[in-house]
Amino acid sequence: AQSVTQPDIHITVSEGASLELRCNYSYGATPYLFWYVQSPGQGLQLLLKYFSGDTLVQGIKGFEAEFKRSQSSFNLRKPSVHWSDAAEYFCAVGPYNTDKLIFGTGTRLQVFP
Amino acid sequence: DSGVTQTPKHLITATGQRVTLRCSPRSGDLSVYWYQQSLDQGLQFLIQYYNGEERAKGNILERFSAQQFPDLHSELNLSSLELGDSALYFCASSVTTGVVDEQFFGPGTRLTVL
Numbered sequence: 001a002q003s004v005t006q007p008d009i010h011i012t013v014s015e016g017a018s019l020e021l022r023c024n025y026s027y028g029a030t031p032y033l034f035w036y037v038q039s040p041g042q043g044l045q046l047l048l049k050y051f052s053g054d055t056l057v058q059g060i061k062g063f064e065a066e067f068k069r070s071q072s073s074f075n076l077r078k079p080s081v082h083w084s085d086a087a088e089y090f091c092a093v094g095p096y097n098t099d100k101l102i103f104g105t106g107t108r109l110q111v112f113p
Numbered sequence: 114d115s116g117v118t119q120t121p122k123h124l125i126t127a128t129g130q131r132v133t134l135r136c137s138p139r140s141g142d143l144s145v146y147w148y149q150q151s152l153d154q155g156l157q158f159l160i161q162y163y164n165g166e167e168r169a170k171g172n173i174l175e176r177f178s179a180q181q182f183p184d185l186h187s188e189l190n191l192s193s194l195e196l197g198d199s200a201l202y203f204c205a206s207s208v209t210t211g212v213v214d215e216q217f218f219g220p221g222t223r224l225t226v227l
Contacts, residue, residue: 032212032213036218041220043205043218043219044203044205044218046217049215090156094213095212098169098212099144099146099161099163099168099169099210099211099212100146100158100169100171101158101212101216102158103155103157104155105155106155106156
């Protein structure tokens with residue numbers, strides 16, 4: 001069965017520091033991969049997605065993610081975190097030829113000034 | 114603002130009761146998805162409708178049902194409510210269907226069952 005693992009429940013970084021949020025997936029083939037962000041009291045917003053091609057994808061708000069097939073990973077990165085990045089981040093997989101997204105458990109990001 | 118609206122924002126009810134959550138998709142979107150976000154289960158896909166027809170089903174309980182109306186808005190009906198149904202319920206919409214099509218999420222309805 002397809003699944004997504006986000007090993008870090010909670011991460012704290014200082015403003016201006018770099019960030020990497022981990023995501024591992026389990027799927028028989030290359031799935032479609034997504035990162036969403038959920039700010040307090042808000043719905044989810046798509047940061048970026050990977051379907052095929054270049055394994056380094058750029059998203060909104062200065063985020064990027066790299067797909068590594070050998071590691072079944074799709075980690076999210078940002079070179080310099082801003083206080084407004086404090087939120088919950090969800091990795092999701094969309095199995096090919098389906099309509100549903102399977103989400104990880106999320107990583108809560110806290111940013112200290 | 115994603116363009117997806119959900120009402121009500123908050124709902125407090127008692128066990129055994131029935132509630133209806135409403136979702137209006139973005140203008141032009143034909144697909145509506147329902148998700149449940151709870152502390153113990155995380156974010157889980159419940160059901161999807163496309164242009165009025167049920168398209169995909171996830172971990173939706175038999176006590177829950179949904180429909181999409183001709184004007185494309187959707188309702189999620191939750192009946193015989195239990196304490197464990199307390200959660201944030203999200204609606205999302207997309208233009209067509211298939212995960213390649215970006216889903217836009219509404220702000221959610223927080224359901225509290227007492």
